[in-house]
Amino acid sequence: MKPKVAFYWCASCGGCEEAVVDLDEKILDVVNAVDIVFWPVALDFKEHDVEAMPDGSILASFINGAIRNSDQVKMAKLLRAKSQVVVAFGVCAQLGGIPGLANLSDKKGIFQQVYGDGVTPQMLHQENGYSLSLPEFYDTVLALDRVIDVDYYVPGCPPTPNIIGAAVGALLGSDLPPKGTVLAPDHALCDECPRRDTRPEKLLVKEFKRVHQVVPDQKTCLLAQGLACLGPATRAGCEAKCVCGNMPCTGCFGPTSRVRDFGAKALSAIASVVDSQDEAEIARILEALPDPVGTLYRYSLPSSLLGRRRME
Amino acid sequence: MSRNGHGFEPRIVGFLCNWCSYSGADLAGVSRMKSAPNLRIIRVMCSGRVDPSFILRAFQLGADGVLVAGCHLGDCHYQEGNAKALRRVVLLKRMLRDFGIDERRLRLEWISAAEGERFAAVSLEFTEQVRALGPLALARQEVVA
Numbered sequence: 001m002k003p004k005v006a007f008y009w010c011a012s013c014g015g016c017e018e019a020v021v022d023l024d025e026k027i028l029d030v031v032n033a034v035d036i037v038f039w040p041v042a043l044d045f046k047e048h049d050v051e052a053m054p055d056g057s058i059l060a061s062f063i064n065g066a067i068r069n070s071d072q073v074k075m076a077k078l079l080r081a082k083s084q085v086v087v088a089f090g091v092c093a094q095l096g097g098i099p100g101l102a103n104l105s106d107k108k109g110i111f112q113q114v115y116g117d118g119v120t121p122q123m124l125h126q127e128n129g130y131s132l133s134l135p136e137f138y139d140t141v142l143a144l145d146r147v148i149d150v151d152y153y154v155p156g157c158p159p160t161p162n163i164i165g166a167a168v169g170a171l172l173g174s175d176l177p178p179k180g181t182v183l184a185p186d187h188a189l190c191d192e193c194p195r196r197d198t199r200p201e202k203l204l205v206k207e208f209k210r211v212h213q214v215v216p217d218q219k220t221c222l223l224a225q226g227l228a229c230l231g232p233a234t235r236a237g238c239e240a241k242c243v244c245g246n247m248p249c250t251g252c253f254g255p256t257s258r259v260r261d262f263g264a265k266a267l268s269a270i271a272s273v274v275d276s277q278d279e280a281e282i283a284r285i286l287e288a289l290p291d292p293v294g295t296l297y298r299y300s301l302p303s304s305l306l307g308r309r310r311m312e
Numbered sequence: 313m314s315r316n317g318h319g320f321e322p323r324i325v326g327f328l329c330n331w332c333s334y335s336g337a338d339l340a341g342v343s344r345m346k347s348a349p350n351l352r353i354i355r356v357m358c359s360g361r362v363d364p365s366f367i368l369r370a371f372q373l374g375a376d377g378v379l380v381a382g383c384h385l386g387d388c389h390y391q392e393g394n395a396k397a398l399r400r401v402v403l404l405k406r407m408l409r410d411f412g413i414d415e416r417r418l419r420l421e422w423i424s425a426a427e428g429e430r431f432a433a434v435s436l437e438f439t440e441q442v443r444a445l446g447p448l449a450l451a452r453q454e455v456v457a
Contacts, residue, residue, distance in 0.1 A: 104410060264365035267407065271399040277385050277392075282402045292403060293410040305368040310412030310450060 012065030096302025103308035184237035339428030360393025
């Protein structure tokens with residue numbers, strides 16, 4: 001019998017699902033090797049089908065997206081019970097991702113922004129003896145491992161085909177990596193960047209520029225050109241796809257295993273290259289980064305040390 | 313120590329560089345100067361060694377204020393570690409604002425080995441400033457869903 005696998009999405013954009021489909025014909029190899037028993041975005045299996053499975057009967061569940069409501073917690077726990085291995089797939093499940101930036105606000109602030117003073121969702125509606133309920137919307141977005149035990153992480157926004165292929169290979173192989181492993185290389189992106197050799201020995205920047213303000217030279221280190229490229233703080237494995245597209249790294253592969261807080265490390269990397277020792281001038285140079293949290297914690301706010309904006 | 317606002321005693325973590333500021337604090341002590349007991353000192357080799365995550369970690373674990381102190385600019389034992397500390401703190405302060413943390417809870421000071429008096433004054437003055445800001449109480453914040 002082929003091993004069973006499941007896919008599920010929590011607070012996500014669907015990009016991770018696309019990434020699976022983007023395996024192209026390789027997906028046929030995957031389908032040959034495994035039985036997909038649950039994949040709401042593509043296949044018509046229901047929650048009760050999963051509930052009916054014996055515990056541990058799924059070899060691996062790939063869960064993408066962050067945790068932002070009670071329904072996602074319920075599904076994550078259900079899949080955890082039914083699976084031998086749970087993989088946090090993509091940076092939202094791994095670190096909280098883009099939806100995690102909602103931690104700069106809270107439920108009240110978000111509802112006010114989205115619904116204003118108009119119609120707001122009612123959590124429970126009862127009529128003629130029937131009731132409909134909505135999942136509870138949390139103040140705080142969480143990474144997957146805050147609500148269930150996670151065995152492996154596949155980074156990326158979304159994970160690249162090579163990374164997915166390597167991860168599936170690692171899981172189907174005889175030698176499982178140690179629990180908690182991020183299934184990607186464990187060094188900084190600069191190490192595999194095609195522009196690595198153009199990075200000056202002493203990298204200093206007098207002026208930061210944003211991507212819409214400049215057409216960067218296609219061969220030179222982007223950080224050296226004053227673009228806030230997070231390659232020095234980001235895990236490798238994506239083959240520097242953004243840099244190859246002449247865009248700076250935004251850090252979607254998260255930190256290497258030695259780093260606890262991605263944003264703090266990214267802050268170190270960016271601030272250290274400011275070419276000044278004068279406080280006012282440093283502040284002026286750094287003003288070109290208008291949104292420090294959104295830039296440095298773009299994919300990792302929920303898993304950062306502080307986790308969210310302080311609640312009053 | 314009560315932490316409910318009445319008789320609030322701030323908890324402050326101080327990262328002091330080995331070559332200047334820690335010696336300055338030592339001088340303040342040896343000279344019997346009055347300094348604030350609220351400051352819990354951690355000696356580091358250089359203010360440039362203070363990774364921003366150390367500062368965030370201190371706040372996360374219950375510090376109400378964090379002091380980073382190093383050699384005066386130009387006097388760094390490692391040439392420019394303190395300049396790097398300055399650049400990071402400037403950006404980190406802005407980030408703290410976004411996290412809802414008053415940037416005055418983080419302070420960077422240059423204190424030389426000869427400035428025992430200055431260390432004592434900074435410790436007292438910073439403690440009073442954090443006392444006025446009140447408890448940060450991040451550690452008690454419930455984040456779990």
